[in-house]
Amino acid sequence: MCLSTVYKNSRAEENIVLKNVMHIECKDGCVICTDLMDRSVAVEGVLESANLVDGYVVIKETVA
Amino acid sequence: MHDHHDHEHTHTHEHTHSHEHTHDGVAHTHEHTHAHEHGHTHPHEHDSLHAHGDAHTHSHECSGACSSCGGGCAHTPMEELMALMKYMAGHNAAHAKELADLAAQLDKAGNHAAYEQVMAAVSDFEKGNMRLSLVLASLNEK
Numbered sequence: 001m002c003l004s005t006v007y008k009n010s011r012a013e014e015n016i017v018l019k020n021v022m023h024i025e026c027k028d029g030c031v032i033c034t035d036l037m038d039r040s041v042a043v044e045g046v047l048e049s050a051n052l053v054d055g056y057v058v059i060k061e062t063v064a
Numbered sequence: 065m066h067d068h069h070d071h072e073h074t075h076t077h078e079h080t081h082s083h084e085h086t087h088d089g090v091a092h093t094h095e096h097t098h099a100h101e102h103g104h105t106h107p108h109e110h111d112s113l114h115a116h117g118d119a120h121t122h123s124h125e126c127s128g129a130c131s132s133c134g135g136g137c138a139h140t141p142m143e144e145l146m147a148l149m150k151y152m153a154g155h156n157a158a159h160a161k162e163l164a165d166l167a168a169q170l171d172k173a174g175n176h177a178a179y180e181q182v183m184a185a186v187s188d189f190e191k192g193n194m195r196l197s198l199v200l201a202s203l204n205e206k
Contacts, residue, residue: 002155003151020148020151036144036147036148036151037139037143037144037147
């Protein structure tokens, strides 16, 4: 039940998409993340990994 | 990434926002998809916005600089801080319960000394959480 930080492509500070993420939904080729304040960020890509112990998620961007 | 080209073209993107994008200052003509990022804030419907082939990220990260931000957020940094603290208080209470459950399992396994130690830790945990709740209540009054 911990909040997570979502990164795109790799776990680097400059790749942070959203912090304090409480909900993630994969829909229509997008990973939609929602934080504690109900802000949403949509990233076109796929969920690559989620570490629920350390509280981070990595999204692999889809780039044609 | 795109190769360099020396001829002009026009192309259309089926998305509701506008943005600048340069490809090393060189125009080119061919159908392509490209990745771009933009940090502005705008209302959007995901179903309609992602009908095109571009890969992109909509970033709505809050810098906390409200006076210079046109994002029009419905909350202030303090409200966000309060929401986070409220979440943490609930979160800690849930973890305290999980620890108490672990302690009970230790007791059931016959290790009463370990049970007592873990329950002492639960008590300390709850004291800390109580302090957090008091701060939260105090901030709520202001």
